[in-house]
Amino acid sequence: MSSSSEQIFSGAQLVLNNEVVLGTLVVQDGLIQECQSGASSLPQAIDCRGDYLLPGLIELHTDNMEKHFVPRPGVQWPGRSAVLTHDAQVIASGITTVFDAVSIGDIKADGFRLKSLHYMLSSLVETCALGLTRADHLVHLRCEVSHKSCLELFTELSDNPLVRLVSIMDHAPGQRQFARLDKYIQYYQGKMNFSDAQMTAFIASHQQSSELYSTPFRQQIAAHCQAANIPLASHDDATLAHIEESLSFGMSIAEFPTTLEAAQAAHQSGMKVLMGAPNIVRGGSHSGNVAAAELAQAGVLDILSSDYYPNSLLDAAFQLAGLDNPYSLADAIRTVTSTPAAAVGLTDRGSLVAGLRADLVRVRWQHDHPLIQQVWNQGERVY
Numbered sequence: 599m600s601s602s603s604e605q606i607f608s609g610a611q612l613v614l615n616n617e618v619v620l621g622t623l624v625v626q627d628g629l630i631q632e633c634q635s636g637a638s639s640l641p642q643a644i645d646c647r648g649d650y651l652l653p654g655l656i657e658l659h660t661d662n663m664e665k666h667f668v669p670r671p672g673v674q675w676p677g678r679s680a681v682l683t684h685d686a687q688v689i690a691s692g693i694t695t696v697f698d699a700v701s702i703g704d705i706k707a708d709g710f711r712l713k714s715l716h717y718m719l720s721s722l723v724e725t726c727a728l729g730l731t732r733a734d735h736l737v738h739l740r741c742e743v744s745h746k747s748c749l750e751l752f753t754e755l756s757d758n759p760l761v762r763l764v765s766i767m768d769h770a771p772g773q774r775q776f777a778r779l780d781k782y783i784q785y786y787q788g789k790m791n792f793s794d795a796q797m798t799a800f801i802a803s804h805q806q807s808s809e810l811y812s813t814p815f816r817q818q819i820a821a822h823c824q825a826a827n828i829p830l831a832s833h834d835d836a837t838l839a840h841i842e843e844s845l846s847f848g849m850s851i852a853e854f855p856t857t858l859e860a861a862q863a864a865h866q867s868g869m870k871v872l873m874g875a876p877n878i879v880r881g882g883s884h885s886g887n888v889a890a891a892e893l894a895q896a897g898v899l900d901i902l903s904s905d906y907y908p909n910s911l912l913d914a915a916f917q918l919a920g921l922d923n924p925y926s927l928a929d930a931i932r933t934v935t936s937t938p939a940a941a942v943g944l945t946d947r948g949s950l951v952a953g954l955r956a957d958l959v960r961v962r963w964q965h966d967h968p969l970i971q972q973v974w975n976q977g978e979r980v981y
Contacts, residue, residue: 603627605977608638610646610960613653613931615949623651625956628976633950646960649971653935653948654694654957655911658763658872659738659831659853659903662687663698663722667714674714677721678730685731689981691908692959692970695939695947697738697763698722702752703745715751723760732980738763740833743815744808752819756826763942764823765853767833768812769804820847829942831872835860841867851901851941856887858896865898870941872901875914875934878921879907890914894923901941902933912961916968 624632666680831851832844852864873890893899904911919930939948956977973981
């Protein structure tokens with residue numbers, strides 16, 4: 599006898615960790631109870647009509663929430679509304695667990711990220727506590743260690759129970775993401791409408807701040823995360839020396855390595871290599887660095903992140919499986935489900951396995967595109 603809380607999904611292409619199987623998934627009380635090949639004959643079974651059924655996507659690094667708090671320059675949107683609009687967007691993208699990345703430090707001295715930091719966090723905490731969100735929201739602290747206030751703000755915010763991932767970054771010109779100074783100038787001069795003289799002064803200021811703060815702040819933040827057992831990610835590693843440094847700090851994720859050499863070293867050392875899903879969808883890096891597809895060809899791409907465009911996550915996973923690389927569809931879906939879950943210690947989700955949470959996404963392949971039909975969080979339909 600089936601209970602009223604039981605759900606049976608039949609006729610689905612179940613995307614398992616290592617294969618795709620046409621079969622049946624049984625859910626009860628928010629957990630996966632059974633996963634088997636073949637169709638169910640029970641009349642209450644939901645006929646998925648050959649659609650894909652995959653685990654809810656897990657997003658480790660997105661700054662999508664920021665744009666809803668400041669939709670236009672100088673416009674501060676009400677916090678709860680901003681969080682819920684962001685939440686609706688990630689759920690509609692099949693993301694059931696999202697690490698909202700908030701920046702400690704900013705490139706621009708009077709930038710909105712610092713001005714809005716506490717308001718964004720308090721709004722997120724309040725909205726989640728009220729049970730209004732449909733996705734599970736956790737916090738990823740992005741620590742810009744070349745900013746003079748970074749360590750002070752990190753010390754203040756790191757004990758928040760939603761903080762479950764920390765990354766350490768330095769966007770100073772001439773290294774890491776912006777090893778090519780011409781790309782740095784192209785990006786920031788265009789973004790901030792600087793004159794040549796202003797751009798020269800901007801570069802000098804950020805290089806000086808990096809020399810003053812980056813090393814001691816990096817060391818102290820890493821030590822805190824190791825003591826508190828918070829997963830730690832590097833950012834924009836470019837050289838073997840960067841990877842060696844990251845490993846010495848106990849970093850387990852390499853976010854957006856900028857060279858194939860760095861990505862291979864990180865992957866071979868056991869770090870999980872994370873790249874942007876937009877990089878796959880667009881066909882390359884907007885900063886002129888190594889393409890995610892090139893890392894996939896080398897078999898060293900472990901995790902995809904939607905970064906600034908939530909819907910890119912599912913699109914990129916399906917595209918990844920169709921590119922010239924060794925990734926099957928099951929392999930590609932792992933980059934947005936079980937691998938990111940394991941990388942941050944979420945052992946209760948990320949796979950279609952009995953006993954795990956029934957976070958599910960039903961996807962129909964139509965006109966060469968994965969179209970999301972339905973989304974469930976712990977067995978409850980949320981989209």
